[in-house]
Amino acid sequence: MDVAEARAAPAVAALPIRRRRGAWAAFARHLLRDPYALIGISIYAIFVVVGLTAPWLAPYDPMEILFTADGGLAASLPPSADHWLGTTNLGRDIVSQLVMGTQPSLIVGLSAAVAVASIGTVVGLLAGYFGGAVDQVLMRVTDIVLGLPFLPFVIVVTALLGPELQNIVFAVAVLLWPNAARVIRSQVLTLSQRQFVEAARVTGAGEWRILFVHVAPSVLPFSALYGAFAVGWAILTQASIAFLGFGDSSAISWGTMLQDAYASQALDRGQYFWFLPAGFCIVLVVLAGFLVSRGYEDLLFPKLRDDT
Amino acid sequence: MPYLIRRLLQMAFVLWAVATIVFLMFRLMPGDPSAAFIDPTFTVEQQQAVRAQFGLDRPLPQQYLIYLGNLLHGEFGLSFRQRQPVLGMVLEVLPNTLLLTLTALLIAYAFGTLLGALMAWKRGGRFEAISVPLVLTTRAAPEFWVGMVMLAIFAFGLGWLPSGGANVAGAQYASEWDRILSLDYLRHLALPALTLAIYLQGLPALLMRSSMLEVMREEFVTMARMKGLPERTIMLRHAARNALLPLVTAFALGFGQSVGGNVVVENVFSWPGLGRLLAEAIANSDYPLAQCAFLLIALVLVLMNFLADLLYGLLDPRVAHGRG
Numbered sequence: 231m232d233v234a235e236a237r238a239a240p241a242v243a244a245l246p247i248r249r250r251r252g253a254w255a256a257f258a259r260h261l262l263r264d265p266y267a268l269i270g271i272s273i274y275a276i277f278v279v280v281g282l283t284a285p286w287l288a289p290y291d292p293m294e295i296l297f298t299a300d301g302g303l304a305a306s307l308p309p310s311a312d313h314w315l316g317t318t319n320l321g322r323d324i325v326s327q328l329v330m331g332t333q334p335s336l337i338v339g340l341s342a343a344v345a346v347a348s349i350g351t352v353v354g355l356l357a358g359y360f361g362g363a364v365d366q367v368l369m370r371v372t373d374i375v376l377g378l379p380f381l382p383f384v385i386v387v388t389a390l391l392g393p394e395l396q397n398i399v400f401a402v403a404v405l406l407w408p409n410a411a412r413v414i415r416s417q418v419l420t421l422s423q424r425q426f427v428e429a430a431r432v433t434g435a436g437e438w439r440i441l442f443v444h445v446a447p448s449v450l451p452f453s454a455l456y457g458a459f460a461v462g463w464a465i466l467t468q469a470s471i472a473f474l475g476f477g478d479s480s481a482i483s484w485g486t487m488l489q490d491a492y493a494s495q496a497l498d499r500g501q502y503f504w505f506l507p508a509g510f511c512i513v514l515v516v517l518a519g520f521l522v523s524r525g526y527e528d529l530l531f532p533k534l535r536d537d538t
Numbered sequence: 539m540p541y542l543i544r545r546l547l548q549m550a551f552v553l554w555a556v557a558t559i560v561f562l563m564f565r566l567m568p569g570d571p572s573a574a575f576i577d578p579t580f581t582v583e584q585q586q587a588v589r590a591q592f593g594l595d596r597p598l599p600q601q602y603l604i605y606l607g608n609l610l611h612g613e614f615g616l617s618f619r620q621r622q623p624v625l626g627m628v629l630e631v632l633p634n635t636l637l638l639t640l641t642a643l644l645i646a647y648a649f650g651t652l653l654g655a656l657m658a659w660k661r662g663g664r665f666e667a668i669s670v671p672l673v674l675t676t677r678a679a680p681e682f683w684v685g686m687v688m689l690a691i692f693a694f695g696l697g698w699l700p701s702g703g704a705n706v707a708g709a710q711y712a713s714e715w716d717r718i719l720s721l722d723y724l725r726h727l728a729l730p731a732l733t734l735a736i737y738l739q740g741l742p743a744l745l746m747r748s749s750m751l752e753v754m755r756e757e758f759v760t761m762a763r764m765k766g767l768p769e770r771t772i773m774l775r776h777a778a779r780n781a782l783l784p785l786v787t788a789f790a791l792g793f794g795q796s797v798g799g800n801v802v803v804e805n806v807f808s809w810p811g812l813g814r815l816l817a818e819a820i821a822n823s824d825y826p827l828a829q830c831a832f833l834l835i836a837l838v839l840v841l842m843n844f845l846a847d848l849l850y851g852l853l854d855p856r857v858a859h860g861r862g
Contacts, residue, residue: 266671370551377552377840378559379798382816382832386563389820466680470802473682474817488683492806497690505690509683516678517671524674 256451270521273514281332288326292482296321306501315503319494327482328507334483335465335515338395338402342464345403347457350410351449357411358418359441368415372408380405384467385476393478398471402464410456417449458523462516469512484508541851549844554606556836561605564829565598609833615826617819624830628815632834634704635804635811637718639796641727642734647789650739654746655778658754669743677740681799685733685806692729700726702808730807734800738792742785749781756780783853787846794842798835 262268280287290296296304296317304321307313315324357368387401421427422445430444471477472485479486491497491505580588589595593604608614614625653673657666693701700706704726711717753759754777762772801813808814812831819828 373548373552374555374559376843377556377836379832379835379839380795381801382798382813382835385801385817385820386828386832390563390567462678466678469680470682473680473802474805475821476817485680488680488686492682492686497686498694500690500695502690505683505686509680509687512680512683513675513678517675520674520678521671 266521266524270518273518274522277332277336277511277515277518280329281336284329284333288323288329290323290326292322292327292330294322296323306499309503315507316501318490318504319496324487324504324507327487328484328511330482331484331487331508331511334395334468334481335512338399338468339461339465339515339519341396341399342402342406342460343457345399346406346410346460347453349403349407350456351414351446351453353407354411354414355418355441355446355449358415359422359437359445365415368408368411372412375405375408378405381467381470384471385474388471388476393471393476395468395478395481398468398477399464402460402467406456406460406463409459410453413456414449414452417452418445421445421448455523458519462519465512465516484512542848545844545847549840552840553837556840557606557609557833558602560829560833560836561602564825565601567823567825614830614833617827618824619822619827620824624827627827628812628830628834631810631812631815633714633718634809635797635800635813638727638730638734638804638809638811639793639800641731642738643789643792643796645731645735646738646792647742647785649735650742651746651782651785653739654743655750655773655781657743657747658750658777658781659773661751670747673740673743676736679737680802681733681737682802682806684736685730685803688729688733689806699729702726704810726807726809730803730809733806734796734803738796741788741792745784745788746781749784750777753777753781786853787850790842790846790849794839794846797838797842 298304298307304313304317306319307317307321309316313323313325315328317323318327353364353368357365383405384398384401387404388397391397391400427440427444430440435444468477468483469485469488472483473489473492475489477483477485477489487508488505491501491508496504586595593601596604612625614623614628616622617624617627620627653669657669660666689701692699704723705711705717705720706722709717709720709722711720717723759772759776762776797812799813800809800811801817803809804811804814805817812835816828816831816835819825819831
């Protein structure tokens with residue numbers, strides 16, 4: 231080992247780690263400094279806690295048909311101490327449905343985020359680093375996916391594979407990963423020209439090692455951003471599919487609640503307590519994702535920054 | 539190769555790929571596609587004759603070639619339920635979808651552009667602090683739910699507007715134009731168009747805001763300021779006009795996406811359009827109809843993507859036509 235290499239080696243070892251810390255530390259600082267991002271994170275935290283403890287929080291079984299003390303059906307009751315948001319036209323407790331409905335939304339949102347971020351990152355890394363055929367295929371696949379209408383595609387996929395949540399996640403991931411891959415690819419293209427990658431190459435690091443140890447950590451914040459985008463899209467898509475009646479009707483979700491309210495003439499009868507809360511919950515969860523990712527986007531793409 | 543020809547070839551490739559994906563998806567659908575045409579009283583020979591008529595007795599690759607050939611000839615098959623050509627059924631509702639989309643987009647872009655320009659102008663003030671989160675909220679709200687709230691308030695609560703459909707049931711019109719230009723149609727169009735517009739205005743508003751902020755940093759704006767032009771003139775004449783460019787492509791892209799994205803709004807308001815037809819066809823397992831509706835939605839999307847790409851290159855001289 232000559233002198234130059236000996237001096238390069240520790241620097242190479244330290245750089246990616248420092249870069250990785252730098253990226254995540256910047257993310258943490260952004261969260262603390264940006265009040266919107268803090269609000270977003272807090273909303274997420276509340277829904278995650280509600281989702282995890284839903285079976286204990288829900289006062290009733292969300293599907294149970296309830297009866298009043300005098301034996302009559304507890305149908306379309308207005309809000310009261312027993313039923314904070316009243317009951318459905320079939321005598322089901324709305325608060326319990328709302329609380330249990332948190333689970334499918336969070337499951338769909340988080341799994342779509344993981345799927346989009348991981349597929350997008352791996353393909354983006356390969357396309358950006360190796361170029362050539364992988365790159366060409368990625369570009370053509372992106373074109374094709376942009377030609378598929380979003381919601382109609384998800385509807386057809388659920389008709390084909392079944393209404394289960396994982397099929398909705400699959401369809402959403404198919405449509406969203408190419409965006410993430412394209413952005414990560416261009417990041418990799420610029421990173422490959424950077425000195426620390428060059429330095430790693432000089433010290434004899436293999437291509438795969440450079441890619442996954444030196445380049446990959448620097449693009450992870452971008453993966454996280456595209457994962458965050460996917461959360462909102464997936465939750466809105468699942469709700470829409472459930473509303474259109476192509477979802478899993480046996481599982482309570484905010485979308486099925488709204489479909490139930492719509493089909494049972496809750497709008498006609500002005501049962502606002504039935505159909506407003508579920509919508510507000512969807513808005514809050516999706517908005518939380520926007521609030522977290524918005525400022526973070528400015529941080530990652532300084533060109534788009536407009537605070538001058 | 540000239541840019542336009544390369545882009546056209548690329549579009550043809552995408553159309554072929556989408557058609558192939560559609561073929562595979564609908565061929566894998568559960569159930570026998572010919573079952574709807576086979577009566578239990580049919581003899582085995584008759585059943586086979588029906589299958590042969592649909593080409594279902596042939597190997598899959600051959601079916602695929604027949605399918606592609608039929609598409610090129612505009613043959614989309616017969617509806618399982620209505621027993622009539624699906625293309626006619628789809629084309630019949632297409633104007634409703636296009637009108638709904640166009641109306642909503644025009645409202646959304648007129649409002650969104652103004653809002654975005656204002657947000658950039660009043661940057662850092664209370665107006666921006668309120669409007670940006672508000673715009674984000676409209677983008678986070680599920681369209682079908684916004685539609686439900688609209689229905690509850692304006693149709694059922696106040697009784698101002700009809701709750702669904704495109705025309706009063708049983709109304710007779712001399713021509714399609716008379717129907718569309720009637721006040722009745724406009725009253726039916728109002729709520730779905732407004733619902734869609736509430737969602738759609740967020741993109742032009744945010745785009746216009748960042749585009750304005752970018753333009754306001756450019757030299758010619760500084761120059762105008764140095765010349766002592768009033769702030770209002772600078773904003774309207776100089777900044778806003780140049781900042782509009784990215785919105786033109788966004789409009790074209792938005793049109794393509796909205797034709798397919800209308801599905802939920804059309805269903806909430808029972809608007810007789812492509813999206814509602816698609817959802818109904820799938821719920822009824824009427825696959826030829828669903829396939830035709832899907833292909834048409836995809837065709838509009840691909841054409842609009844193509845148009846947006848062309849406009850982008852035409853309007854922004856900084857974009858070299860050499861990109862792939």
